[in-house]
Amino acid sequence: MGLREALKKTRSNLSKNIRNLLGRRDPSLLGEIEDLLIQADFGVSTAEQLVESLENVQSQDYYSRLEKELIYLLNEREKKKQTPKPPVVELYVGVNGVGKTTTIGKRGYMLAKEGKKVLLASGDTYRTGAVEQLSKWAKRIGVDIITSHYGADSASVAFDAVDAAETRNMDYLLIDTAGRLHTRSNLMEEMRKMKRVISKKREDLPQETILVVDASTGQNALEQAKSFNEFIGLTGIALAKLDGTAKGGMAIAIVKELGIPVLFLGIGEEEEDLIPFNAEDFVCALFE
């Protein structure tokens, strides 16, 4: 499923409504655009700021200006990366039930298809079924996996996994972690320890620490990103479950406030349903 198709619902809602607005000229037009952005979970202040930037714009240009603003905003934060030294370690974190394991499975498929040697590691030793779930993904996409038993120390699983990735000359190591609410300081500390242990192995590891965010999450997504960023430092966002009616507008707020780029979009349950983020496509699909 392509992004455009996946975002069809989002698009048809937003674009139809914005088009309806654009044919008219009345003082409440900007207010109505603000409403649409709010309904897409942009958050009140982001929506307000975006609409403020339209104040000196002719109403027929509202849409193109808005599109430009958003693309600029999203691209500005996209970082230029040097080619990292393998194995590239990607650590996936997030609150409960956002879709971390599924995102890793799909990311593994994406990399394996590019011909990369991929290793998965199940650092979620807390949730029952988590190891089985990731093992199934490993089998499905034909890659190896490092697991441990239920209740094992997740940091030591990560340590072993990095070891294995190095000795087996892997290109990528994708590490799953247990879901945790960002307000649980003991669990956040545990996460910090996990990251520290990985860094001890080689100080440039992990190259990526990715927060998986459920697209239907509201304003709390920003709090999640703030907290995870504070504790372990984030390098990117994966926006999961974007193929429903949720718009995922909080991603804009995260990029804007924290400067953390969106890296991937999850647009379905199949293995190919994770796509690299592209600002033009994303915004285009949102408003097309």
Next chain:
Amino acid sequence: MLENLTDRIKQIARSLSGRGRLKKSDIEKGMRDIRRALIEADVNLQVARDFTKGVEEEAINQKVYESFTPAEMLLKIVGEKLIELIGKVEPLKLDYQPASILLVGLQGSGKTTTAIKLAVHLKKQGRKPYLIPADVKRPAAFEQLRDLAEREELPYFGTRLDNEVKLCKQALTQSVLRRYDTLIFDTAGRLHIDTEMINQVKKIKNTVNPSEVLLIADGMTGQDAVNIAGEFDKQVGITGIILTKMDGDARGGAALSMRAVTGKPIKFLGIGEKPSDLQLLHPERLASRILGMGDIRTLQEKAEKSIEEEKAKEFQKKLKEAKLDLDDFLHQIKSIKNMGPIEDLLDMIPGGKDLKKLMDEKQLIRTEAIIQSMTLDERRNPKVLNASRKRRIAGGSGTSVQEINQLMKEYEMVKKMMKQMKGRSPSGPVLSGQGPLGRGPMMPPSFFG
């Protein structure tokens, strides 16, 4: 993020006109902030709009209590309306034997964890829960429920079947054989509401005829909450909602959206990862959380006090006019009684002993019965009480004419006492309104002089 709505509203309130009644322009100013706060708490835009409109209508021309600022008055109305919209605490309705509970919801919303929590909760209440993994398509779902159930030593249906109707029927049979009285069906979750999932859930629903169909939803959900709850309710028909992951710092406005769009009650909140982390809804607490203000209750208490004060003033006015009807009389006896231990004080005033007698619990019930058996006219003007009226009242209140005569004597005595006190200082030394008896409803200072 709006940290404290109260402060914001109070800031606006400085520009609000003084006391008296709430004016339209003031209310509109306040409502803009309330609406913003609600949206920032993830309340759906339309739901937030409808809500503030409702508040506006109610608030316009509303009298501001004397001890209130207009802002406090506005916040009080907002808080009350919010609590009203969140709805009352409604316990699970488990009518049948065995009773079935269906848990439905999207993937990642926390259905399986909630199933375990519900089972633990019901077990504590003396019921015998039976967990049924009813997702026949995903084996991992079965394993997860099985592992959690085993860890908590809860009985579960352990046969794997690929047909949900068969599965439900066998589970029902098992429950009868093993005498389980509450079946909890953990149904399939999907990333999104699709026909396959809905059909699966519908089949199960038709087979087990559940007492409750509970939507399990993530408490951090944003504007999409209306779509999720609306669709589930439309397509499956839900009887209640459980909001999960409420132990984080999400304000939980999704609760309001879901409640508004379905009209179905929020039954529980999931507040942690432990099996015991399931909490009954506290409408007041949730309202405070959504608004980001902690003092709805304080405002209510203040309002109650304010009403009492106004009543007391009214009473004082009546006194001055030497009008004391039997309703006032009863109200005052009760008020004094509510003030706490005052026997010692009563001994110090003339006629206090009689008053003390009136305040005896049993006597108070009889007094109340007598007065309530009177017509409005009789209460306002006790002089009309003749022998035949007294007989009627005695019959109606289960007392005797003698008792009524006795009460009338006491009433006249109190009235006389009041008249004597009228001439004295309104805030006399013995019992002033806010003296050592300052708790409870305030007494008119001139009651005792």
